[in-house]
Amino acid sequence: GAVVSQHPSRVICKSGTSVKIECRSLDFQATTMFWYRQFPKQSLMLMATSNEGSKATYEQGVEKDKFLINHASLTLSTLTVTSAHPEDSSFYICSARPQGATNEKLFFGSGTQLSVL
Amino acid sequence: GENVEQHPSTLSVQEGDSAVIKCTYSDSASNYFPWYKQELGKGPQLIIDIRSNVGEKKDQRIAVTLNKTAKHFSLHITETQPEDSAVYFCAAERLKNKLVFGAGTILRVKS
Numbered sequence: 001g002a003v004v005s006q007h008p009s010r011v012i013c014k015s016g017t018s019v020k021i022e023c024r025s026l027d028f029q030a031t032t033m034f035w036y037r038q039f040p041k042q043s044l045m046l047m048a049t050s051n052e053g054s055k056a057t058y059e060q061g062v063e064k065d066k067f068l069i070n071h072a073s074l075t076l077s078t079l080t081v082t083s084a085h086p087e088d089s090s091f092y093i094c095s096a097r098p099q100g101a102t103n104e105k106l107f108f109g110s111g112t113q114l115s116v117l
Numbered sequence: 118g119e120n121v122e123q124h125p126s127t128l129s130v131q132e133g134d135s136a137v138i139k140c141t142y143s144d145s146a147s148n149y150f151p152w153y154k155q156e157l158g159k160g161p162q163l164i165i166d167i168r169s170n171v172g173e174k175k176d177q178r179i180a181v182t183l184n185k186t187a188k189h190f191s192l193h194i195t196e197t198q199p200e201d202s203a204v205y206f207c208a209a210e211r212l213k214n215k216l217v218f219g220a221g222t223i224l225r226v227k228s
Contacts, residue, residue: 004160006160034215034216042220042221043206043218043219043220043221044161044206044218046215046216049215091158093160093161095160104149104151104166104168104210105151105163105166106151106163106216107163108153108160108161108162108163109160110159110160111158111159111160113158
């Protein structure tokens with residue numbers, strides 16, 4: 001299947017700093033990528049839809065100024081958690097669907113565990 | 118919007134037995150239903166999926182069934198092995214819009 005690479009896998013930062021997470025589709029192009037957040041023992045919650053060359057679409061309740069998304073190319077989307085606080089600690093996962101695919105298969109990255117001290 | 122309910126929340130089976138996880142969805146327009154396996158500290162891995170124009174799909178020990186009328190679909194794992202232990206998520210999607218996930222099922226296979 002298609003491969004989605006996410007980096008870093010784990011990051012620990014101090015409160016007030018910003019953290020950037022990268023999501024790359026390694027063997028396909030994706031005009032759309034998705035960012036999810038997952039708290040322990042809970043399901044995946046969609047945060048935003050990242051659109052190549054345009055603004056991201058955020059889900060209700062997700063602060064767009066807090067979670068900056070950039071999708072500058074067909075293979076790379078980044079999520080920046082700005083001025084991180086302990087409540088932002090979570091598991092962040094990206095996903096992507098091959099461009100022009102006739103099926104709907106969505107592939108996920110390996111996730112990033114963010115811990116804010 | 119779409120709402121997906123999944124049960125049971127936890128499931129323990131003996132190695133070699135079968136495991137069944139069930140999901141229901143609310144939006145009759147949903148037409149794509151994937152299942153994901155997630156191991157601790159990792160991202161979800163697509164294990165099988167089914168479209169609304171198909172009633173059943175099988176891939177080795179894994180099968181998915183879909184009942185459009187009742188709006189429910191199920192994951193069947195036969196001959197379970199310890200490495201099947203993980204969290205399983207069902208999801209539903211309408212017209213490549215966005216996936217809505219169930220709450221997840223923790224599967225434990227006891228050897």
